[in-house]
Amino acid sequence: MMFGAHQVLRRMGYPGFVNQIVVELAGRIDVTPLRRAIDRLCHRYPVLAARIVPDGLIRWAYWSFRPGEVVDLHEADLDAPGRDPVMAYAQQILAIPFDLSRENPASFHLLHSPDGRDTLILHFEHAVMDSNALDSLILELDSLIRCDDHADPPPAPEPDDIRNYLKRFPFRTRLSAIFRTRTDPPPWRNGPAVTLVSRTLLLGPRPYRIAFREVPASTLAAVNARITKACGYPNLSMGLLASIFRAILEHVAEPPHRFGRLITHIGFNLRPPDEGDTTSVRNIATVMPIDASIDEAADRDGLLKTLSRRLRDRLKRQVDLGLLQLVYWHSRRIWFVRFPLKTLFMKRQSLNYGCFNSIIAPGATFAGVPIEAAYHVASTSSPPGLSLLANRFQGRLLFTAVYVPDAVPPSRMEAFLDRLISDFTA
Amino acid sequence: MNLNAELRSTITTRFMPGRAASLTDDADLFLLMDSLDVIRLVTHLEKTYRVEVDDSEMIADNLSSVTRIAAFLERKRASA
Numbered sequence: 001m002m003f004g005a006h007q008v009l010r011r012m013g014y015p016g017f018v019n020q021i022v023v024e025l026a027g028r029i030d031v032t033p034l035r036r037a038i039d040r041l042c043h044r045y046p047v048l049a050a051r052i053v054p055d056g057l058i059r060w061a062y063w064s065f066r067p068g069e070v071v072d073l074h075e076a077d078l079d080a081p082g083r084d085p086v087m088a089y090a091q092q093i094l095a096i097p098f099d100l101s102r103e104n105p106a107s108f109h110l111l112h113s114p115d116g117r118d119t120l121i122l123h124f125e126h127a128v129m130d131s132n133a134l135d136s137l138i139l140e141l142d143s144l145i146r147c148d149d150h151a152d153p154p155p156a157p158e159p160d161d162i163r164n165y166l167k168r169f170p171f172r173t174r175l176s177a178i179f180r181t182r183t184d185p186p187p188w189r190n191g192p193a194v195t196l197v198s199r200t201l202l203l204g205p206r207p208y209r210i211a212f213r214e215v216p217a218s219t220l221a222a223v224n225a226r227i228t229k230a231c232g233y234p235n236l237s238m239g240l241l242a243s244i245f246r247a248i249l250e251h252v253a254e255p256p257h258r259f260g261r262l263i264t265h266i267g268f269n270l271r272p273p274d275e276g277d278t279t280s281v282r283n284i285a286t287v288m289p290i291d292a293s294i295d296e297a298a299d300r301d302g303l304l305k306t307l308s309r310r311l312r313d314r315l316k317r318q319v320d321l322g323l324l325q326l327v328y329w330h331s332r333r334i335w336f337v338r339f340p341l342k343t344l345f346m347k348r349q350s351l352n353y354g355c356f357n358s359i360i361a362p363g364a365t366f367a368g369v370p371i372e373a374a375y376h377v378a379s380t381s382s383p384p385g386l387s388l389l390a391n392r393f394q395g396r397l398l399f400t401a402v403y404v405p406d407a408v409p410p411s412r413m414e415a416f417l418d419r420l421i422s423d424f425t426a
Numbered sequence: 427m428n429l430n431a432e433l434r435s436t437i438t439t440r441f442m443p444g445r446a447a448s449l450t451d452d453a454d455l456f457l458l459m460d461s462l463d464v465i466r467l468v469t470h471l472e473k474t475y476r477v478e479v480d481d482s483e484m485i486a487d488n489l490s491s492v493t494r495i496a497a498f499l500e501r502k503r504a505s506a
Binding site for chain 2 (some may be wrong): 137228231232233234235236237238266305308309311312315333
């Protein structure tokens with residue numbers, strides 16, 4: 001399914017559905033044990049070095065495994081210290097298309113800064129896994145680095161099988177998900193989306209840029225207190241979405257239609273009910289649409305309550321199995337899966353995917369070196385030309401906005417982010 | 427299995443994979459879980475225990491720990 005999404009984006013001229021996790025370290029790490037740990041990781045998860053072979057009319061594609069193969073670890077020396085050279089490197093590799101039939105769907109990059117710090121980037125195609133799988137993967141890599149060279153690595157989890165995955169949910173739940181797929185109207189039917197992205201659909205390869213913002217822990221604690229006062233509990237995700245919608249409305253690309261809607265899809269970690277603590281290199285997220293009218297965005301705390309209520313209503317009505325719904329489409333013919341994916345990526349939405357990650361698992365150190373920051377970066381698929389991720393790490397909130405300057409001018413992006421932070425923290 | 431143990435099991439397997447050891451009955455769930463997971467947890471409680479949770483009841487006193495959730499569910503059941 002995610003390969004289908006990759007193909008749809010590639011045909012629109014974008015490099016595909018590419019993601020990264022960036023782990024900024026306070027010092028240097030030893031490359032030899034890192035390389036050895038990556039090798040062992042690939043033996044445990046052969047999908048990291050597999051190929052995706054496009055198939056005929058019935059299936060999208062299938063995995064071709066290559067036993068013994070490992071993913072690359074690239075090393076690079078940065079010219080200057082700080083985050084900017086890291087972002088420059090990240091955006092450069094993000095813009096290079098993945099050819100999944102010829103190259104590994106993942107690679108590691110270790111960047112050496114002249115001030116003695118290292119940054120590790122895991123760069124991967126979404127067909128392999130999503131951001132929910134990443135934290136535990138980084139944690140596992142860390143444990144492989146630290147474990148004794150001669151010790152046997154812990155046993156690899158059993159290979160995932162989508163049919164077994166689906167069977168873990170009650171039959172009625174699956175049936176309900178299928179039913180909702182066919183009956184639930186998407187929010188964009190209510191009105192055109194209000195967005196930062198210019199209306200012209202951009203085709204062909206374009207350079208990416210990454211803009212970064214950080215909300216410190218003390219400020220975030222005050223924001224949580226404000227949201228708790230308004231909402232009853234620290235509903236940070238909806239508080240954030242309310243400010244994102246309001247900031248979009250202020251820096252919209254074109255005057256909004258009077259029936260315009262603020263529309264996005266919320267990502268949920270959809271780990272099966274009976275699954276324990278195992279690491280999963282796979283896609284385990286689902287998406288659920290949520291929207292608000294322009295009038296509702298006038299009052300920040302009112303919008304927060306409206307979005308919270310609307311999300312609860314959707315969860316009540318629509319079993320939380322968005323992924324299953326797409327899998328349902330996927331299980332049919334190829335032209336069936338194309339339709340929802342094209343709709344997802346080509347229909348204008350304010351943000352295609354509201355992804356609010358809590359990066360908890362990496363912990364305080366990696367390979368014995370303190371972690372200064374960890375965050376996710378995603379290609380510009382939301383809508384084509386813009387992605388915005390909010391990452392919570394050690395009490396801070398880190399925003400990464402990846403955008404195509406031809407779709408969202410840098411001045412508009414910077415003004416939007418500034419407005420978002422000021423609205424959120426005021 | 428008593429209600430506390432049942433809730434702890436549900437929360438650790440569904441919403442806190444990989445962090446099971448950190449969950450005690452009085453641990454602050456609002457610090458350990460995503461806000462989206464809190465919303466999913468409430469939906470799960472409504473479905474599993476057949477209770478209606480009003481927006482005004484989504485507060486720390488009712489939801490911020492396993493002990494508080496269990497007490498909240500008992501109160502809801504008693505008043506039903």
